[in-house]
Amino acid sequence: MFDNNTSGQSGISKIANQVNGKKYLYWRLQWSDDSGKRKCKNFPRTGEGMARAIEFRDHLCSSIKSDDSIVARIAATTAVAEVLSGTGLDLSLDLSRSIMSTPAPPLAPSGKCVSEFHGSIGISLWRGTAGQQIRHNGLTTTDPERTPAEALRRFDVCRQRRGTNLMYFASDNSGPVHPHILQALTQANTGYAMSYGADTQMETLRDTLREVFEAPEAAVYLVATGTAANALALATLSQPYQTVFCSDVAHIHEDECNAPEFYSGGAKLTLVPCGNKMTAQGLRKAIETEETRGVHGPQRGPVAISQVTERGSVYSLEELRALTAVAAEFGLPVHLDGARFANAMVALDCTAAEMSWKAGVDVVSFGGTKNGCMGVEAVIFFDPKHAWEFELRRKRGAHLFSKNRYLAAQMLAYLQQDLWLDNAQRANGNSAYLAEGLRQAGAEFLHRPEANMIFASLPRASHQRAFDAGASYHLWDAPLQGPGDERIGARFVCDWSISREQIDQFLALI
Ligand SMILES: Cc1ncc(COP(=O)(O)O)c(C=O)c1O
Numbered sequence: 001m002f003d004n005n006t007s008g009q010s011g012i013s014k015i016a017n018q019v020n021g022k023k024y025l026y027w028r029l030q031w032s033d034d035s036g037k038r039k040c041k042n043f044p045r046t047g048e049g050m051a052r053a054i055e056f057r058d059h060l061c062s063s064i065k066s067d068d069s070i071v072a073r074i075a076a077t078t079a080v081a082e083v084l085s086g087t088g089l090d091l092s093l094d095l096s097r098s099i100m101s102t103p104a105p106p107l108a109p110s111g112k113c114v115s116e117f118h119g120s121i122g123i124s125l126w127r128g129t130a131g132q133q134i135r136h137n138g139l140t141t142t143d144p145e146r147t148p149a150e151a152l153r154r155f156d157v158c159r160q161r162r163g164t165n166l167m168y169f170a171s172d173n174s175g176p177v178h179p180h181i182l183q184a185l186t187q188a189n190t191g192y193a194m195s196y197g198a199d200t201q202m203e204t205l206r207d208t209l210r211e212v213f214e215a216p217e218a219a220v221y222l223v224a225t226g227t228a229a230n231a232l233a234l235a236t237l238s239q240p241y242q243t244v245f246c247s248d249v250a251h252i253h254e255d256e257c258n259a260p261e262f263y264s265g266g267a268k269l270t271l272v273p274c275g276n277k278m279t280a281q282g283l284r285k286a287i288e289t290e291e292t293r294g295v296h297g298p299q300r301g302p303v304a305i306s307q308v309t310e311r312g313s314v315y316s317l318e319e320l321r322a323l324t325a326v327a328a329e330f331g332l333p334v335h336l337d338g339a340r341f342a343n344a345m346v347a348l349d350c351t352a353a354e355m356s357w358k359a360g361v362d363v364v365s366f367g368g369t370k371n372g373c374m375g376v377e378a379v380i381f382f383d384p385k386h387a388w389e390f391e392l393r394r395k396r397g398a399h400l401f402s403k404n405r406y407l408a409a410q411m412l413a414y415l416q417q418d419l420w421l422d423n424a425q426r427a428n429g430n431s432a433y434l435a436e437g438l439r440q441a442g443a444e445f446l447h448r449p450e451a452n453m454i455f456a457s458l459p460r461a462s463h464q465r466a467f468d469a470g471a472s473y474h475l476w477d478a479p480l481q482g483p484g485d486e487r488i489g490a491r492f493v494c495d496w497s498i499s500r501e502q503i504d505q506f507l508a509l510i
Contacts, residue, residue, distance in 0.1 A: 167471035167506040169434070172340070172452060172495035174472075178372035178423060184413030185374065185406060193405040197222070201408035208415050209366070209378060214353040219387035221379045222407040223399045226251070226339045229365035229377040231259035232397055234302060236381075236390045237333045237363065240266040242301030244335075245286055245327075247271070247278045249310045251337060263397055268298055276311040276447055280322040287330050302362075303327040307355065308340040311446075312453030314347045317359055324360025334360055339367035339377070342424035343451040357382040368414050372423045372496055376410040423496035427452040430494035430503065437507035444487065446476075452494050457487040462510035469509050 041056065168174055193199040206220045223229050230252050234244055244260060246252055248271040252260050261267060272278045272286045283303065291300045305323055308314055315323070327334045336356060338344070341364065345355055356364050363386070366378040381387060394400050401407055414420045431452040435445070438456050446455035455476065461484030463475060476489035494503075 167466070167469070167502050168498070169471070169473040169492040169494060169506070172370040172427065172493045175372075175495040175497040177374045178414075178419065178496065180417075180419055181373050181410050181413050184409045188405050188409035195402045195404065196400055197404040197408075199405040199408060201405050201412055205408045205412045205415075208412065209380060212352050212415060213356060213364075213380060213382075214351070215357060215380070215382050217382070217384050219381040219384045219390065221390060221394060222401070222404060222411060223377055223379065223394065224375045224401065224407065226337070226365060226367060226369065226377050227256045227259050228394075228397070228399045229367075229379050230304070230335070230337050231256060231263040232390060232393050232399060233335050233363045233365055233379050233381075234260045234267070234304060235263035235265070235393055235397075236386050237335060238264045238267040238301040239299070240264060241299050243268045243270045243290055243298035244301050244304050245270050245272060245283060245290075245332070246304040247274050247276070247306065247309070249275060250304060250306055251310055251339065252304055254310070263393065267301055270298070276309055277313050277315060277319070278305065278323060280319075280326050283323055284326045284329075287326065287332070300330055300332055302333045302335050304335045304337060305361075306337040306339070307344045308347075308451040308453065311455055312449050312451055313447055314344045314450040317348060317350060317354055320355065320359040320361075328360060333362040336361045336364045338364050339370055340424075340451060340453075341366050342371050342420045343428055346421060346424040346428055347451045356380075368411055368420070370495065371414070371420060371427065373410045373414050376407045376414075378411055424452075426496040427494050427498075430496075430498045430500070431492075433500060434492060434494060434503045434506075437503060438492075438510075441507060441510050443510075446489050454492040454494075455489060456492065457489045458510055460484050460486050460488050463488055463490065466506060466509045469505075471506050471509070 188201060193201070202222070205222075209220045210216050210218050223232065234252065238244060242264075244252070244264075244267055246269055250269075250271075253269050253271060260269065270286055270290055272282045274282055287300060287303075290298055303323065303326075305315065305320065307320070324334045338356075341352075341355070345352060348355060351358075355361075362382060364378075364380045366380055368376045368378070379390065381390065391400075428451055431449060431454060435449045435454050435456075438454065438458070439445075441458070441462070443456040443458050446457060449455075460478070460480065460482055463480060464484065466473075467480060473493075474491045476491050478486070478488045480488075
């Protein structure tokens, strides 16, 4: 079995000696030969170096006794590495994959069973500075199931461990849990409580959310992810033969791996072309176009709206009402993806009721995780007739937590003393401060920043300086390498925990 931690250690010392005090970046291709012997080869960290690494990898792939799926997995991993190379991340990143033949172990011509070959082949990005101890990021290559997304998640953890999480604008999922939430979890962690949502904290929370939303009849449930909240809520509102209307950049379309389709048992999504905010006119056109093919086509289903949108915009109450009015015309229910509900509410300076049922929304995914919780989202149906079906779907979908009290405790602490609104104010305030700094630095905004997310373009050279100094955010439409004066879009997200110092530090660089 090949473990990259070990190989990483030996690789590191070699690099440190080589660089002699200078920053040194390169691509490392590492693999095991048929006898399990570890091997590696370094390439310059340039586009050409990557191309050579890929060429060499392909050569290896054809020479080792592996099946097509393995080669495909390696290629997928490398594709992620390529994307990441464009971000200029300051880290050691290993996206190697195990090579294991699954499920059938074909016999290689040598007579060796391929499935016994536990090697790795992958491309890593390393950065080293002599005298500085560079730790391998702890990814092992013996896990055949590791996906690029998992590797990325681990990489995030690794960055934080290495203390490089300054100027962090990559996501509002990346920040810490608010101390009040942690405190509430500790307090909840005494004694015993009824399981599966029958705990007293849940009861209190239900009442609190009903009060917050001015909806005494509302059915309130908790899940741990926004994807679960969205997918289960939409599944409850739709039939497998229906279609959900949403924006063409909706999280449910772009970032949920078809969970709504999966949980609804096959309902599809009809995308309303808009690139950010749907208009009533665009929505009407999309709805009119569907259900025109009788039994052959999808039937009209719910309308899904994201508030804040995936591009950092906020629908005004008027815009929301215009969309829900179109849905109502066709008798369609409305779902609101409120992963950033508090951020939108603070931006609009309105009440939760005004931004939901009073505006014609039937069910809300009410986010907590991005705004200070550890991992909890509420699903709120304003018409309790959906309650039982949602409960069944949540259980069947494996999202009914036995120790629900820990979800309830988080959400309760989130709502108490207006923590949710304070955090959102802070996040939006940080974002506004950053946006103003960006504007003064000559940034061009791709969308008007209205909550805690900014899409703006800067000359590539500015991004390069920022990344070199350790900033973290997502480049949106081009790699980091290339002409310095070319403008590149980027996404910046602020959560409640970002400090003004971090923002100033970043602004001084660009
Ligand atoms: C608009 C939107 N909806 C939902 C989610 C929640 O997704 P997750 O399943 O990652 O909690 C996110 C998170 O990025 C989001 O941006």
